[in-house]
Amino acid sequence: MPRYEAVVLGRLGRLADRCALVATHEGRAERLLWGGSAFRDWLDDEVQDHPVARLADEVRWPIEEIVTAALQAGEPARTRCDRITDGVVATWNLVGVPLAHGDGATLVLVHVDPVCTRTELVQAMFGATGQGLMALGTVRDADGAITDFKIVALNQGAALLFGRPASALQWQRLSGLVPRHLGMTGVLAGVVARTERAAFELAIPRSGAPTLHLKVEARAIGDLIAVAMTDVGDIKAREESFRLLFDNNPLPMWLVEPGTARFVAVNEAAIAHYGFSRTEFLTRRLCDLAEPGEAAAPLVAHEAGLRRQRRADGSVIEVTLVERSLAFEGKPVLLGAAIDLTERRRAEARIAHMAQHDALTGLPNRVLFMVRLTETIAAHQCEGTSAALLCLDLDKFKLVNDTLGHPAGDQLLQQAAQRIAGCLKPEDPVARLGGDEFAILLGGADLPAAEAVAERIVAALARPFLIQEQECHVGASIGIAHLPLHGTDPDVLMRNADIALYRAKAGGRGGWRRFAADMDEAVRRRRRRETDLREALTRGELSLAYQPVIESRSGRLTAFEALLRWHHPVEGPIPPGEFVPLAEETGLIGTIGAWVLQTACREAASWPSSARVAVNLSPAQFRDGSLVQVVRRTLDATGLHPSRLELEVTESVLLAASDANVAMLHALRRLGVHIAMDDFGTGYSSLSYLRAFPFDKIKIDRSFVQQVGENAQSAAIVKAVIGLGASLGIVTVAEGIETGAQLEWLREEGCDEVQGYLLGRPMPAAEARGLIAERDRADWADRAACA
């Protein structure tokens, strides 16, 4: 009986030649039952009752695929199959048709048909890559030694690399393309000799074009060499840019191995910054730079962050490390850069310090002191600890500052700060609040302890200071407030210590006072007085009293000293000893002093005699450079002859012979006014001031004058001053004469002029004018009697 398949295929006629019947099992190709001659040729295998599994992969897979597809679809299915024979790729179309068999089995008829394309595989692959590929044959001399290579085949990529058509390059000698001195022929000859692979880089100079950088891989196949060339020009350029950027970067940079953190390369900036040589760097790891105290320094940085590192000279720096992964010379590395923040941190610390410290003394300032005070109060609230707050003011700082100048004032503050700190425990904060004000916080102190410290500080500051080779007696006053007795709020404590300080100063300075509730009112009063004084001038509460000055020999009235008076609308007369210092402290003395000068000169200009008027000048008026101008304008405005004006200055104006003040005195003298030295003998070196400026008059202080009858020393001093005046041609005036005995003694000693309650108290202007008229009448009467 003919087989079923033979019948089916018989009906297909010539088509059967290219077909095969495939038996299936469970939806998959199982056996080839039968195949035509063309199918067998394609298959290059058995077709009669042959298991599909035994077929070569290149045909088995398409057959299995098409059978499965046809069975699943229940209709014809198509696929393609490629086969390689002698380096040529041939492609075939496969069609699978499912057939139902009478015994219930399903067969698949597979038809194979060639597609009319045959592809040269080598050529296809040659053309598919951008790499330059060449096959080189050897050129040998008579001894068989390789002298050159010829290009047997090349692809388009190779032609493009050399910039010439492939046809022009085929059969050319390699030495015509790559100059011999680059050594490529030798390397390739070695490859042929050892039948090995080689990889190397080549830089071929080109005229009119950038150098061609090639990475070459070569493999010998017998006498032939297959060469693959890759243009690495871009990579080289990138590497070159990286090198430039790396080597010349001002930031310290390095490359480290990712695993070990060993330095692979460092730039010049790193060498200069860290002080290690390149060789030293290359034997170290990044983590070796970490400051020993730095807890568990990571091998590498991994993330940007602040690190402390130690340089070769041992100095510690703070840096931010930045890190990136990259490939360098074909290996993965970590590129690191360090940004040194040491200077910035120092500057920040300096700024922070400056914001909280006084630049002159280096002590904490008010801001920091208030922080400490607040902390101390918080500690008191938690633990019940007490503390004492001391506010301190230098008594004669202003005098030193005004007379010796600001540099001297600065020196004084620095020395005072050291002395204060020397009286305290290191943990007790002391601050300069401003000017000559200091504050001290004594943690845990009770009142007796605080008073003992205050006593020590007052004593320390009472000792003379040596400023610009000059002994200065300054002294200090201190106010004490206790936490919690005098407040539990920083502002209240500060205010109360300040009030106590005011009281200490009012009580004669050079002492300390603890705060008491009733002090508050006294301080308020003083503050009110400041405000009242500001308004006193405009409200017409200020006036001048005139005290006569008499020539001792003749009894003639020679001058009046103008003395300032303040009649407060509520409190009545306020002593100048109280409000003049207030005016000096508040700066009001400038305006008030100018008013005194104007009023006294105007008054004297109206007198019916040539009596002079003496006006007191405060050292503070010398601080304002316009004093000479003010005096000149006043004389012009009032018409008073300059010779009738006497300006009284105290020794403090000349303390340390301040050049500017002496120059001002000379300028005043040139106006034609007289200059008198007031309170002579009370200063530290009165005599030396006479050398600094040629005074017209010396006023012997009343503290000596009033004791001439009782104290031999005072009498000797007054006698000496009178003698000094006579020998220097300076008029001497004794002030404060209250008794006839004092007057008699002074006359006998030859004192030129006398002044005091005995001879006339300070009197209102009208009275002074009356006195002048009266004296004039007496004069006329005396003359008439003599005539």
Ligand SMILES: Nc1nc2c(ncn2[C@@H]2O[C@H](COP(=O)(O)O[C@H]3[C@@H](O)[C@H](n4cnc5c(=O)[nH]c(N)nc54)O[C@@H]3COP(=O)(O)O)[C@@H](O)[C@H]2O)c(=O)[nH]1
């Ligand atoms: N810068 C200015 N200072 C001024 C001005 N007016 C006054 N003053 C200074 O105030 C201080 C106190 O002055 P005052 O209370 O007026 O006292 C003067 C006289 O009243 C007093 N005096 C005169 N004679 C006697 C006396 O016999 N006994 C006695 N107990 N006191 C007497 O002496 C003061 C004058 O002193 P002096 O100036 O040294 O000549 C005082 O320092 C004034 O200088 C002003 O306008 N500007």
